Amino acid sequence: MGEKVRDREHHERLFKASMSPIRRQIVAAIGVQGKTREELKKELELSDFQFKFNLDWLIKEGFVKEEGGKLKLTDDGIELLEAG
Numbered sequence: 001m002g003e004k005v006r007d008r009e010h011h012e013r014l015f016k017a018s019m020s021p022i023r024r025q026i027v028a029a030i031g032v033q034g035k036t037r038e039e040l041k042k043e044l045e046l047s048d049f050q051f052k053f054n055l056d057w058l059i060k061e062g063f064v065k066e067e068g069g070k071l072k073l074t075d076d077g078i079e080l081l082e083a084g
Helices: 003-018 021-030 037-044 048-060 075-083
Strands: 064-067 070-073
Touching (some): 003 021, 003 075, 021 070, 037 048, 048 064
């Protein structure tokens, strides 16, 4: 796979993630420190469905990872955070 194709896919993923206010909220709430699911859920006041659906999407697409019981941003997640 060429660099250009990977670049385009990368930008499309970032764009898709940034199109959702809920996903942007989740990424901003996790921030550089990381949070547990409980902390995040309490802070965001989303429905169970909204929370799980969007968080699962962010994990599947590689913006968020779970480490030692904490949700953390990947490099892509940090890029998304900085893009605001």
